[in-house]
Amino acid sequence: MSGRQKSRGRGPRRPRGRPASAPTRVGESLTLDVGKVAHGGLCVARHEGQVVFVRHALPGERVIAEVTDGTTKSRFLRADAVQILRAAPQRVTPACPWSGPGQCGGCDWQHTSVDYSRELKAQVVREQLQRLAGIDRQVEVEALPGESDGLHWRTRVELAIDPAGRSGLRAHRSHRVVPVEECAIAVPQVAKTGAFSGQWPPGVTGVDVVVPGVGEPVMVTLPELQPTPSVRERVVTASHGTHDLDVSARGFWQVHPAAASTFVEHVLQELEPRPDERVLDLYCGVGVFATFLADRVGPDGVVVGVEGDERATEEADTNLASARADVHLVCGDVGEVLASPVIAEELGQHGHQPHADLVVLDPPRTGAGRQVLEAVAALTPRAMAYVSCDPAALARDLSYAAELGYELHSLRAFDAFPMTHHVECIAVLRPHAGEPMEHSILPFEDRRESGRCRGDGPV
Structure with missing residues (x-):
């Protein structure tokens, strides 16, 4: 039931003191x-x-x-x-016949060129940085490698099924299903699975289609009657090698085929991890950044990954099983884990408090927030990389970081979602010039301890 009850035998009653709608x-x-x-x-x-x-x-x-x-x-x-x-x-005339008022809500900028849509995204990023963080900076939204016209890039598509058994995509800000015959921004292999055609049986509410970097496309119908399979994704960098990673077919993974490789390459280039360093990877997912960071810090280095999703943590454990570094994976809410003794145990002490040389944050759309950034700053890293899919949340968190002694060193924006309003930004932060890298931290007895996952699951 909703918060307002229904009256029996007469019209709806309006709570006293409240104006009419x-x-x-x-x-x-x-x-x-x-x-x-x-x-x-x-x-x-x-x-x-x-x-x-x-x-x-x-x-x-x-x-x-x-x-x-x-x-x-x-x-x-x-x-x-x-x-x-x-x-x-x-x-311009939209490339997709299902794009427009009242139709599919997946794309925002089909009615203009991909180049102009990137200019619009850059304006949004600049405005959010200035308004929320007081940062005045020129921003260019860059195309990812292999990108040309903004079409045929999406490797993961979530289809809904309407009451008639037809597959489609939802209208903007609505649960209504718009039946479509194809998706202009999806890779061609998605349509070849047959997910857009045919009649789906009663009881099927959705279909997820995944075209992984390695192997054949996978379809998962909803509700799931079998355990969700894992697929294999390949991350190829020019300077730091290649890794294949297992990820749930319904788990989080960048949907543009060039995104993960581009982001890893840039983060490593900016952070410059050194042998023997201690690195904290927050919201680590299946370990894409942690895997490459472990290569760089080597056998005497430490990489600690924190992730809230248990399935992703288990897959990260598999992906990092042969890592060169000393790797620790913690499963739990990032804020709660940072406020517990776990981080000190895994990172080790530097003087009287835990310390990380580098931190990577890849939070959900809502951002990391003040509590997390305060805990990160208390670890006194020499640099942190913040990967964000929402410029407003990023700008807000950059303002918190500035209060904590960390300033924006570099910022790049990537068009990882062409034809949509979404944009991926990677901000690198370093301590303010002359800022002492010391921050207050609560004693361990004042923090809440959270559960964690190791190689054999939760402990």
Whole structure:
């Protein structure tokens, strides 16, 4: 049940003291002059003093937009541009016939070129950095190797099944399934599996298709009747070798085939791990960064990985079984693990408190947050690499890091999700010049201990 109960025998009762709901504006048509780009694949417009976030528009256009969410009292409205009265010169015909108002919600920028979409993403990153972190920096969103037109790159696709048994993708901000015959941003092997065609039997609610770096495509139907299989992904770097890693077919992995290799190469180049160093890999997943870091720090070095997902931690243990370094994997909430004695035990002491020479953070979209960054700063690393898929969360966390004595040393942004609003940023932080690398840390008895996973599972 929701928080509001139903009344029997009469209309819904309104709690005392609360004003009546404001009239909805959903379905209204508005003529708008579109302004700058906003975070989330939207552009900003105004109508009679109310902010409107418009999808399927471009800066500088004049459009007729249909309101999709909001009331007369809402701080802002959401709308779809359903008619273009004055087109921007960058507007193109979408490559996908299922892209547009009311259709598939997977892509945000099919109506412009991939080059211009990268300019829009760069504007968003710059604006978030300036607004949330006070950082004024030029940003270029770079194409990944092998990228050209922004199409045919996605190696993992999650399809939903509608009540008629047809597969498709969900509409924007909706559970409604839009049946499609193919996906323009997916690699061709996805369609060849037959996942888009045919009739799915009753009870099947979704289909996940994975085209791994090694081996044949895999389809997993939902709900799962069998254990989820693992697939093998290959990470190839120009300077640091190649590793194959096992990962669940439904686990987290970068969906662009060049993403993992590019990110590993850049992180290692910026951090410059040295033999014998102690490295902390937070939100380590199946160990993609930890595997290459272990090669660099060598047999006298230490790599500690922390991951909240038990299946991913088990796979990381497999992937790192033959690592050259002393590797420790901890399964648990990152914040709780950092606040427990576990980190000191695994990293070892430097003076009277635990210490890491390098830290890699690859948090979920919500970011790491103040608590995690305070704990990381207390480890006094000489450098940290922060891998982020959300520029707003990154900017917020960079502001926390600055308060803790770490400044932005370098930033690169990669178009790991062409045609969508998503962008991957890698920020490298180092101590402020002249900043003493000493930070207060709670005594161990004041911290909460969390569980951890080793090679034989949770202990």
